[in-house]
Amino acid sequence: MTSIAQQLLRRKPIPRESGDSPLRRTIGLFPLMAIGISATIGTGIFFIMSQAVPLAGPAVVWSFVIAGIVAGLTALCYAELAGAVPVSGSTYSYAFATLGEGTAMVVGACLLLEYAVSAAAVAVGWSQYVNELIGNLFGWHLPAALSNAPEEGGVVNLPAVILVALCAVLLIRGTRESVLTNAIMVCIKIAVLLFFIAVGVTGWNSDHFADFAPYGIGGIAAGAGVIFFSFVGLDAVSTAGEEAKNPRRNLPLAIIGALLVVITLYIGVAVVGIGAQDPKKFENQEAGLSEILTHVIGSSWPGTVLAAGAVISIFSVTLVTIYGQTRILFAMARDGMVPKVFAKVNERTRTPIQNTIIVSTVVAVLAGVIPINFLAEMTSIGTLAAFLVVSVGLIILRVREPELERGFKVPLYPITPILSILGCIWIITQLRPITIAVFAIWVAVFLVFYFFYGRRRSILEPGNELGDPDVPFTAVVRQPGTHDGVER
Template sequence: MTTITQQILRRKPIAPDGGGSPLQRTIGLFPLMAIGISCTIGTGIFFIMSEAVPLAGPAVVWSFVIAGAVAGLTALCYAELAGAVPVSGSTYSYAYVTMGEGTAMLVGACLLLEYAVSAGAVAVGWSQYLNELLGNLFSVQLPHALVNAPEEGGVVNLPAVVLIALCAVLLVRGTKESVVTNAIMVCIKLAVLLFFIAVGITGWNSDHFANFAPYGISGIAAGAGVIFFSFIGLDAVSTAGEEAKNPKRNLPLAILLALAVVITLYVGVALVAIGAQSPEKFDGQEAGLSAILEQVVGASWPATVLAIGAVISIFSVTLVTLYGQTRILFAMSRDGMIPKVFARVNERTRTPVHNTLIVAGVVAVLAGVIPINFLAEMTSIGTLAAFLVVSIGLILLRRREPNLERGFTVPLYPLTPILSILGCLWIISQLRPITIVVFLVWGAAFLTFYFLYGRRRSALEPGNAEPGPDVPLTTAIRIEKDDEL
């Protein structure tokens, strides 16, 4: 009989190419890259400026740079682990093979918080832009009670709930259909942001940068803490580990390419936004980028174009975060950590239908009744905790498995993961105490669930079935030959 200590520390063996899976490898390089770009651009830049500028002032540009630098260091660590351990579950799976079952369960709690809360926050932002679009096109505004949480004087954010439902329907239909739709939306998103830069720069006013850092270093760091929520897309790429073609090559490459595009556009849009609008006007501003263009041009049509792009592209963000959440739950369920229902795969669509519907229901509640600022900060701490584990896990895997085949190796090792760890800890220290307390309570609750449920039902527990509830490894669907793209 295994002891509790042995259960907490036991590690899952690394299976080549995911070790067989009921999921299908249908996602090539560009769709993988689109997952990263989609999940990142939109969660932040379309509406996070109204949250970050009041904290940092014009120096919010440096907040983006700092958050991007920390995310970049971690992205390098993700790229190596994604190529070495190409399975669903992202950081949860990496923690399981490097740090043990107990740590993996804690990371799973971080990821559930990260993805579910992020999807809710993005859906709330989508409803703001939808209201802006309806006003520009039809001079119609949705009732206040139906577009705001109870804390903001409303009843329920109905557009946010509808968005979650639409994404769930698409995900249930099939992974291939979802990623193709997402790739199209990403192209629209990039075009819209380039349009914002081209038009917004015509309203440039250098005076807006005069009082550059009114709240000092602490304000810049606080802004980086809120903004970090928008870098969740890097993690989303790795959730597709069991559905990616040629994962050892394509997963690392997709992560690095997505990061380069994201940081460039984030900093560019932030500079133009501050140059075109006085920092004081950002506080509490809804659909901020659309409003900026309207002020610059003196007409509603540019704002309408941006609002249309935002409505379409933020849809894709919600789609990808819901997708990532379901794949993490799939991996945890297959390992026995949570109920088997989350690992059941529909024979026709090859998607976890029950899993998707449950996730959509929970996220719809979050989006409908909780304000966006708290959702954004809770996502930040979940993301940072996951990033921490990736950097630590990389160091451990290098020591334990030096000869493991890797599609990418981190440069300047061990300096890169160490700097990533320090950067994450610094940003966490700048978050509000209530955010950290709620996060610790959530982690403690999840660990309690592990001790009561997961540790006895683990696939690694002697006598339990392995690797999953529905498809034994010996009869798992054979993975098709990987394509180059």
């Protein structure tokens, strides 16, 4: 009989890239990049300057650089693992292959929290921007009862629920349709940010950079801590591992390409934003980038353009986060960690329809009745924990599987993953204690579920079948501490 310790430490071997997957490989390089860009560029960049400039002053430009470097270190680690383990499941699958079943379940809990809660949070944010855009264009707003959560004086946030439903319909129709729609919306959101840069630079005043770092290194670091979460989302590319064309090549290229696009846009927005507006005016500036352009142009129409860009931006973020959530649950269900309903794929659309409906229903309920502040606070720590595991897993995989085919190798190994680990730990220490406490409770609940359900139904449990007819899978079971494989 397998002991609990053995169950927690047993590892699934590196999955083989094969044609067995019920998911269809339809996503090329550019749509993969669009997934990463879409999940990363959300509402954050439209408003983050008003939070970061008061902390760092004009040196917020360096805060963006530092945050981008920390995110970039993790992105490089993701790029190597995505090329080496080209399957659905993102960090969960990487943890199962490197750190064991118990750690994979903890990571699964982190990812489910990150994706479900963030999808609900951005859906609520979408509702707010839709209301603003309607007000700018037509001069009226949605009734408070239908655009706010009960705690905020409403009945249900109907626009947020409608957004989730639209995303679900797209995802059920097929992955190809979903990624095409997402790619179009990504092009629009990039165009909106380029519009800000092009218009904002006409109001350039170099005097705004005179007192460059009024709060010193500490202020720059504090600004980087706030800005870092505007880079979260690059990991979404790795959830498409089984639907990517030529995954060993395209997954790493897509992650690195998305990172470069995001960093370039963010730094461009930061430099132009400071050049166009006195740093002292950023504090308590709720309208963000649109207010800067209003001052430069002397008219309110740029605000309408940016509000429209934010609406499109958030739509694409919600689409990608729900997509990522369903693929993580697909991988976990295939391994026996959660009920098999999440792994069933429709023969015609080649998408996990039941999975998508369940996930979308949960997200819609969260978005419809819970305020955005509570939702937003719960996304950060799950993301950072997943980032940590990726960097640790990369080091372990290099030691255990040195001959494994990799589409990309991180430069300056092992310095890169070590710096990534230290960067994530540093940012976690900046989080509020209540956030860490709620996260610990969530993980504990998930481990209880694993103890009573997942460990006995795992595909690695002796006597269990490896998968089911709907989810073909071939595994080689390695015992902890050995390198020998036995076909089961």
